[in-house]
Amino acid sequence: MEGGDISSDGELNISSVMEARSSTDAQNLYLCGLITVLPVQRKTLKEGAKHYGASYKYRIRALVGENTKEFNVCRKAFIAIHGISKKKVEILVSSLKETGYTPQDKRGKHTNHLNKLSLETLSLVRQHINSFKGRGSHYSLKDSTKIYLSEELNVKKNAYNKISYESYRQVFCRDFNISFGYPRTDTYSACNEFTVKIKNLESEKLENTENLQISMEIKRLTTENTLHKKKAEMFYSRKKMAKKNSRKNSNTEAICMDFAKNLQVPNIPTNDIYYKRQLSVYAFNVHVLSTSGSYFYVYSECEGKKGSDDVCSLLHNFIYSHLDPEVKHLKIFCDSCSGQQKNFTFFRVLHNLVNNEKRLESVVVTFPIRGHSYMECDKNFGLVNQKSRAEVPEDWLQILEDARHSPTPFNVINVNHILFRSWTKFLDNSYPKKSPFPSRPIREINIQRRALLQYRTTYNGAWESALLQGEDRKSSRLPVCHLKDNEFRLPEYSYEGQLTISAEKFRDIQHLKKCCSREAHEFFANLPHQ
Structure with missing residues (x-):
């Protein structure tokens, strides 16, 4: 209905034509078409009376049947029906009385702004920004136009020297979707393989348009690539729901858990670090999804390793020391690294935690599609400046504590070799030594208060079961102390003392320590080595 404000039964329409007309000039033109300026027919002769130069007639349009008709209304009704202000009507009638034309909107059309950027300058700025070579994120499962530039750049470094920094920043932020800091690049080979094959086939198709086999192959690869991404998206959907x-x-x-990239000490600005071996520092991150709290277990290679026993020890410590005691049902999201958590030792530890230690009532572990394991742990470590100066492992503890302020700082825990336990050897007494099922294809495992462990190889497939503790495994052989409630026996220590580093690495570190402080000299001199 063009201009209709009243329906055929006399009720006001909810949607006004004023909303349909986006520009101010279009609204003014419509409203002025409903106002008629009339000369004053009778003037008062009273002394001091105010004389008006014209009188005004207001109308509205309504749909009656299939025809649009106009009805005379008072000024107050005109204002209320169109949802405009009294000042707006005064401006309209004043312009009609003085000029006979609709007023024009002149906002933003002034030419007295001396510092306004010209169209030519804006074009040069946009060309300058477009000249930067960036890349997209592999982990963006949905279509995104966001481009990432190197983390070494920023807006100030990129600024166009012919205009001010603030003007350049406004164009950069308003007209472009660019961020600094490359996303993770460890893309799965399947994604790259699909992309390359499809591009090659499309090139062949241009040369041979009548070959139907090429079109069929492109369609097949596209379908497989879409299915691969849908499977990857399912992992993130599960995590979001949890x-x-x-x-x-x-x-x-x-929770999400993962090891961060190995840190090095000494981490100092000298070219020698490119040719000399350094001491590795490990950071195991556990991120609590409900509160966004994050815990970093930090230790050097002299205190522990990154195997399955080490991961189980760190997770066991987190559950008893930092997980809310009210929590009885835990969901874990982690990558599919077989040497760390996707193995039979890890499964047995969780089963022991539920059925023997009885700390939890159920545990569900979800593994992602390979190459699509970007989680909150990766975001957390992305906040850490890996180029910070760190001479000893304690320096990395402080750097991690200062890396995040919102919503809460990272909880950094300094770990030594006493925390690590020999879970594999310990559980061999009460569980099978060899897994009764292949662990590599597993997508989810579900552990509850029973001897069976459930697993499945697809996110929505049927659950299969494996018996971990049968009738022949009596309770006397279980690693649990039944004399008192809530007590259990822990495995023996994994390491009798600090681990040694190779003689070659020790020699390289002694060469690098010359650029460090006296405290670092003492630390490196006492490193256990072969």
């Missing part, structure tokens, strides 16, 4: 549930239920929690 995060919502953990915020609603106090007895449920969801």
